[in-house]
Amino acid sequence: MPASRQSSAAPARLPSDPRFWRSPVRGVRFTSVLGLVLLGGITVLFVTGLLSYAAYNPGLAAVNDKTPEKGLLGFYLFAWPTGPRWLYRVTQGVHVTLGIVLVPVLLAKLWSVIPRLFALPPARSVGRALERVSLLLLVGGALFQFATGLLNIQLEYLFPGSFYVLHFYGAWVFMGAFVAHVVLRLPRTVRVLRHGVAPGERDELASPAPAGMTVSRRGALAVVGAGSLLLLVTSVGRSFDGTWRRTALLTPRGGAEPGSGPNGFQINKTARKAGIVAADTGERWRLTLAGPAGELRLSRAQLLALEQHTAALPIACVEGWSTADQLWRGVRLRDLAALAGCGYEDGDGPPPAVLVESLQVSGPFRSVALRDNQVADPRSLLALAVNGTELSLDHGYPARVIVPAAPGVMNTKWVARMTFGDPR
Numbered sequence: 458m459p460a461s462r463q464s465s466a467a468p469a470r471l472p473s474d475p476r477f478w479r480s481p482v483r484g485v486r487f488t489s490v491l492g493l494v495l496l497g498g499i500t501v502l503f504v505t506g507l508l509s510y511a512a513y514n515p516g517l518a519a520v521n522d523k524t525p526e527k528g529l530l531g532f533y534l535f536a537w538p539t540g541p542r543w544l545y546r547v548t549q550g551v552h553v554t555l556g557i558v559l560v561p562v563l564l565a566k567l568w569s570v571i572p573r574l575f576a577l578p579p580a581r582s583v584g585r586a587l588e589r590v591s592l593l594l595l596v597g598g599a600l601f602q603f604a605t606g607l608l609n610i611q612l613e614y615l616f617p618g619s620f621y622v623l624h625f626y627g628a629w630v631f632m633g634a635f636v637a638h639v640v641l642r643l644p645r646t647v648r649v650l651r652h653g654v655a656p657g658e659r660d661e662l663a664s665p666a667p668a669g670m671t672v673s674r675r676g677a678l679a680v681v682g683a684g685s686l687l688l689l690v691t692s693v694g695r696s697f698d699g700t701w702r703r704t705a706l707l708t709p710r711g712g713a714e715p716g717s718g719p720n721g722f723q724i725n726k727t728a729r730k731a732g733i734v735a736a737d738t739g740e741r742w743r744l745t746l747a748g749p750a751g752e753l754r755l756s757r758a759q760l761l762a763l764e765q766h767t768a769a770l771p772i773a774c775v776e777g778w779s780t781a782d783q784l785w786r787g788v789r790l791r792d793l794a795a796l797a798g799c800g801y802e803d804g805d806g807p808p809p810a811v812l813v814e815s816l817q818v819s820g821p822f823r824s825v826a827l828r829d830n831q832v833a834d835p836r837s838l839l840a841l842a843v844n845g846t847e848l849s850l851d852h853g854y855p856a857r858v859i860v861p862a863a864p865g866v867m868n869t870k871w872v873a874r875m876t877f878g879d880p881r
Contacts, residue, residue, distance in 0.1 A: 551775025598631030750798025
């Protein structure tokens, strides 16, 4: 056999050779289907992620803002509402669940385009160079965002630095590359999905030397879809109660409830983990109210002697899990504002914002600020009891804040001090 024939028939050894990638499944149509799914899914992820950031009211006070150098990236921030009461439960549940469900789609998409990452020369034109750069940023950004998000959900966050900072800035970098890639590729994606590869047009993702067919492209898409469905079934239940929660086998807040009885619902941080001991919450505990009237110290018995109100509200966490409505009972925040001398009961205007401080001595949310609309909502309570019994220590005894539609970390447990006024 001539040397040239032997050379052309020899197997490719380097990833830069298109013949190295032999799967017959790869092709622009297969990739386009996955890309269209990711286009919709990632857009929803980005929007719900921005909403999650806004829910912390980072523009209100420094204690709420974990990305203080955001600058123009905070252009969209708005006062987070208190209704409907399940708002954050839904937006963050969608954000986290959708992120989990899209993992098989993302991996399949990266697998389908991996030959492009090794193609030589790197660029034949300015347009192709821009596309390659956007592709590298897109792949790196996607892997970073999904990895940090999944590790945070699983309570196994291993990255150096704050999750909030890395995930927030990573999202903007990733979305910049994502938008650039969509602008460059969407017209052809739509054309391929509608009409297929045009006659004479090269399918740059298809192998020039494909191996034998083991699964069709439709079959491969079905496998990806089945993987996403499996992840949905084994994770979405952590946003519900009862039987649904028991199906959430892949998340820390799935399975059975952590206990039984009125306080037997999910918690994110135990008193022991927060460094709270029974002596901190015993007879010596006092709630300090501060405001225009000066400082007022109230015991738990004195708080119980005030007018008590009830509100049915869920707890929803940034990790995507939530509880059903729990029946909380305690003193309205706006009544405490009046005690602090804010004049709300006299009709002098709505109560101001409040800075809430916990007995917890350290942690990113031992202090939080709540907006005036959150203080004014009649469902916002300094809760002393839940589901007909006093709070357990893990649920914030002797007193905790509960606010409708707020992220779980904003509902401070083991409250020690409340300062009404400008929290800046």
